[in-house]
Amino acid sequence: MARTTGSDGERTEAAVREAAVNLIARHGYEAMSMRRLAAEVGVQAAALYRYFPTKEDLLFTLMREHMEGLRQAWEHARPTDADPAEQLAAYVRNHIAFHIERRHATHVSNMELRSLSPDRLTQILRMRTAYEKELRSILREGAEAGDFSIEDTGLTAMALIQMMTGVIVWFRPGERLSVTEVTATYLSMTMRLVGARMDTDSAARPSDVQRTL
Amino acid sequence: MARTTGSDGERTEAAVREAAVNLIARHGYEAMSMRRLAAEVGVQAAALYRYFPTKEDLLFTLMREHMEGLRQAWEHARPTDADPAEQLAAYVRNHIAFHIERRHATHVSNMELRSLSPDRLTQILRMRTAYEKELRSILREGAEAGDFSIEDTGLTAMALIQMMTGVIVWFRPGERLSVTEVTATYLSMTMRLVGARMDTDSAARPSDVQRTL
DNA sequence: ACAATAATAAAACGAACGTTCAATTAATTC
DNA sequence: GAATTAATTGAACGTTCGTTTTATTATTGT
Numbered sequence: 001m002a003r004t005t006g007s008d009g010e011r012t013e014a015a016v017r018e019a020a021v022n023l024i025a026r027h028g029y030e031a032m033s034m035r036r037l038a039a040e041v042g043v044q045a046a047a048l049y050r051y052f053p054t055k056e057d058l059l060f061t062l063m064r065e066h067m068e069g070l071r072q073a074w075e076h077a078r079p080t081d082a083d084p085a086e087q088l089a090a091y092v093r094n095h096i097a098f099h100i101e102r103r104h105a106t107h108v109s110n111m112e113l114r115s116l117s118p119d120r121l122t123q124i125l126r127m128r129t130a131y132e133k134e135l136r137s138i139l140r141e142g143a144e145a146g147d148f149s150i151e152d153t154g155l156t157a158m159a160l161i162q163m164m165t166g167v168i169v170w171f172r173p174g175e176r177l178s179v180t181e182v183t184a185t186y187l188s189m190t191m192r193l194v195g196a197r198m199d200t201d202s203a204a205r206p207s208d209v210q211r212t213l
Numbered sequence: 214m215a216r217t218t219g220s221d222g223e224r225t226e227a228a229v230r231e232a233a234v235n236l237i238a239r240h241g242y243e244a245m246s247m248r249r250l251a252a253e254v255g256v257q258a259a260a261l262y263r264y265f266p267t268k269e270d271l272l273f274t275l276m277r278e279h280m281e282g283l284r285q286a287w288e289h290a291r292p293t294d295a296d297p298a299e300q301l302a303a304y305v306r307n308h309i310a311f312h313i314e315r316r317h318a319t320h321v322s323n324m325e326l327r328s329l330s331p332d333r334l335t336q337i338l339r340m341r342t343a344y345e346k347e348l349r350s351i352l353r354e355g356a357e358a359g360d361f362s363i364e365d366t367g368l369t370a371m372a373l374i375q376m377m378t379g380v381i382v383w384f385r386p387g388e389r390l391s392v393t394e395v396t397a398t399y400l401s402m403t404m405r406l407v408g409a410r411m412d413t414d415s416a417a418r419p420s421d422v423q424r425t426l
Numbered sequence: 427a428c429a430a431t432a433a434t435a436a437a438a439c440g441a442a443c444g445t446t447c448a449a450t451t452a453a454t455t456c
Numbered sequence: 457g458a459a460t461t462a463a464t465t466g467a468a469c470g471t472t473c474g475t476t477t478t479a480t481t482a483t484t485g486t
Contacts, residue, residue: 002434002480012433028327030243034474044435046476055474111324114240151398155390158383159376159402166375177368185364189372193406215450216463225463247444259446260464268444 013051015041020058025104029059029112059112060120066105067127073098074134084142085196091135092190095164096183103168110165132157139194149195160190226264228254233271238317242272242325272325273333279318280340286311287347297355298409304348305403308377309396316381323378345370352407362408373403 019040023032034055038045052058077094079086099106113121136157142148150156164186171182232253236245247268251258265271290307292299312319326334349370355361363369377399384395404411 002436002482004434004482026327028241028243030241031328033472035472043433045474046436047434049475050433115244151401152390155395155398156402158379159399162379162382163372163376166371166379169375170371177365182368185368186372188364189369189406192408193402195405215465216452217465218452222463246442248442256463257465258444259466262445263463 012041012043012047016048016051016058017062021062021104021108024059024062024112025107029108029115056115056117056120059108059115060124062105063109063112063116063124064127066102066109067124067131069102070098070131071127074131078134084138084145084147085191087138088135088142088148088190088194088196089187091138092160092164092187093183095161096167096186097179099165099168100171100173100179100182103171106165106168132161135160142194142196147197156194160193163189222263225254225256225260229261229264229271230275234275234317234321237272237275237325238320242321242328269328269330269333272321272328273337275318276322276325276329276337277340279315279322280337280344282315283311283344284340287344291347297351297358297360298404300351301348301355301361301403301407301409302400304351305373305377305400306396308374309380309399310392312378312381313384313386313392313395316384319378319381345374348373355407355409360410369407373406376402 016037020032020037023037023040034048035045038048041048048058052061074091074094077090079090082090109124113124116124136153139148139150139153139157143150143153167182167186171177173179177185229250233245233250236250236253247261248258251261254261261271265274287304287307290303292303295303322337326337329337349366352361352363352366352369356363356366380395380399384390386392390398
């Protein structure tokens with residue numbers, strides 16, 4: 001047989017991406033065979049090569065678009081003319097919301113870096129570093145303004161990111177806690193961790209957190 | 214050829230374990246072939262099967278002994294008759310020290326769980342849960358005693374563990390910060406995060422942290 | 427309706443995989 | 457020093473892998 005009735009390139013490619021994210025997140029990139037992926041989509045393995053020249057190209061595409069999406073989400077969520085505490089709160093909210101919505105894709109982007117070729121690895125890491133740099137800037141400005149009390153900006157940024165991203169490891173929607181509750185708790189933990197002063201009308205105040213979530 | 218001069222089962226098995234931890238941490242379990250592992254040890258692939266009946270048995274052994282080592286380390290480091298802040302400080306110190314010393318093994322135990330058979334996965338997760346439970350107990354007792362102010366014990370425990378374990382992702386010995394400095398900063402971040410009261414002579418006080426490290 | 431193009435199937439490629447087996451040699455035991 | 461045991465090799469097994477090639481059919485444009 002050959003082309004099947006109702007076949008559509010765009011739909012097939014989208015189905016391949018979605019199935020690939022799920023399979024890689026569940027079994028790992030190396031453990032996912034192109035035949036298994038094709039079966040998931042309902043197509044023969046050879047058909048995949050119409051959309052992605054190699055298996056690694058597929059992985060890289062998924063990662064690049066995930067990182068690009070993260071950058072865009074922050075660009076959109078980032079407040080203008082806000083004090084450091086409000087900026088930090090926005091960063092935390094955006095980070096947690098984005099990663100909870102994309103648990104599988106985040107797993108792929110974080111755990112399969114070693115399967116990329118050196119220059120592609122560099123590209124992804126560059127995007128990640130740029131995103132993390134935004135957090136460091138907020139922390140530094142907050143520390144300089146006296147709003148935060150931080151010992152080491154770089155180390156604190158890494159600790160916060162690991163803490164926030166770690167949500168996807170244990171969080172399951174529909175269990176004990178809602179996304180709103182989790183986000184609120186992480187916000188207050190973050191604010192305490194950076195020693196945020198609580199004497200202003202910033203978004204860091206618990207009551208405010210509930211309202212602006 | 215056959216048995217080689219100077220060959221020794223114990224030495225070979227130890228070499229296999231060490232090489233396996235490094236290879237799996239760097240390239241992933243699925244990406245590590247038995248032939249590549251054997252080459253690293255300086256032996257033929259068939260020789261590996263004298264020590265581990267299957268590839269998965271090798272992985273499981275590495276993970277089980279890592280988790281068992283963590284349990285023993287905490288059993289030894291755990292203070293008796295200490296207030297919650299001191300116990301928490303001991304937990305943080307032990308956790309960071311253990312994981313920095315065993316970066317590769319930790320990577321294996323955290324990232325290759327999906328390659329285990331269901332019942333072996335359950336065994337490893339049980340060990341992990343038991344270890345995490347210790348932290349939850351400390352947090353709960355501290356909260357009940359009024360030493361900590363915590364919104365959600367379980368969520369705080371997960372956040373702390375993710376934050377601390379995350380050290381191995383970015384920490385490289387011999388770079389900007391020493392293990393001692395990193396541990397001290399993580400200790401004070403932890404104490405702020407749990408809202409530890411600073412009005413007692415606990416190990417949570419920065420000056421004390423420096424002394425008891 | 428007919429040509430051009432898009433989307434797939436089917437089969438095959440060589441390479442690599444985990445694992446097994448028989449043969450062989452080194453070390454140990456008696 | 458002969459018998460036994462421990463450690464390893466080299467070759468092979470069947471399977472699966474990513475990928476390529478060729479043929480075939482559906483859709484689109486004219």
